[in-house]
Amino acid sequence: MFSARKMAARLLLAGSFAASLGLTAVSAQAQSVIVRSTGPSxxxxxxxxxxxxxxxxxxxxxxxxxxxxxxxxxxxSGPGSFTLDGSVSRDAGAATRVASAISANGVRTRTGAVRGASLTPRTGSASGPDSVWYIDVSKGGAYCVANPSSLVLWRPNRSEEAAAKLTPVGGKPVAIEWKKGNPLKLWPSAALPVVEGGRYIFSDPVGPSVTLTLHLLASVPTDDLAVAGLLADKGCTAQLDVFANAATPAVGS
Structure with missing residues (x-):
């Protein structure tokens, strides 16, 4: 009898613990992540x-x-107070752009190009990459890597050819070259293997040198909020800018 009661108590305790984990998971899924912040606050x-x-x-x-x-x-947009309850209607176009941004992950083709990129050369500058998984070489900091074999370097100004260097901390530099009109360049993985915690200095003649720190992801969620949360946990805040760029500005929306 004592064993039966003891077993029942253990089952009840286990059930309560599982329920609490379930609530925690639901809460985590429902949370918000700040992907861009400007102003006095x-x-x-x-x-x-x-x-x-x-x-x-x-x-x-x-x-x-x-x-x-x-x-x-x-x-x-301030001033004002807002409740993050998910009840406000959102722009469907922004949701589509965000979904595209987290799924876009360039892969090498036989020509060395990046699949999924525009085949038509364009000129001028862009405010940011259209994929969360591209490394913006104009910004330093931590970057989370979903697929080391298809890691892509992105530059904001594609109007001319460009030459740069990527140097592992304590190692020898590797030349990086972009063709005119192309903002994308595959990471030179043969010369610079992508490793967890690897630190690399990117330098070119037109801007200040920046240090890139890479973090390899064991798995990547398919949900955009989960991806943003993972990037935030790893400190890969530069990649959160892609989410912000996909949003449609709406004052006080």
Missing amino acids: ATVYPQGKKLAVNAKVTLKAGDKLTVLDKAGTRVL
Whole structure:
């Protein structure tokens, strides 16, 4: 009898623990991630910060937050107070762009090009890459890598040919060359293997040198909010800018 009661108590305790884990998982799925933050409250609401479901955000004049939650991207402009409950209608186009950004992952073809990139050369500059998984060489910091064999370097100015160097910390530099009109270049993995925690210095004649730190992901979620949360956890905040660029600006939306 004692054993039966003891077993029942253990089962009840296990059930309660499982239920609490379930609630935690639901809560985690429902949270919001700040993918861009500007203005006087940027230190209070920094890029990469996670906010609980139904969290209240109070912004000052000049503040602007781009937040990703289960309903999509939302741009909040101060002054004002907002509740992150996912009830506000979002731009369907932005949701499509975000979904495309997290799935785009260039792969090598026989010609050495990047599959999925535009075949028509374009000129001028762009505000940011259209894939979360591209490394923006104009920004330093941590970058999360979904597929080491198809890692892509992206440059903002594609109007001319360009030459640069990628140097592992303590190692020898490797030349990087872009063709006119092409913003993309495959990482030179044969000369510079992509490794967890690897640190590389990117330098070119037109801008300051930046240090890139790579983090390899064992698996990649398919949900955009889960991807943003993973990037935030790893400190890969530069990649969160891609989510913000995909959002449609809407004052106080």
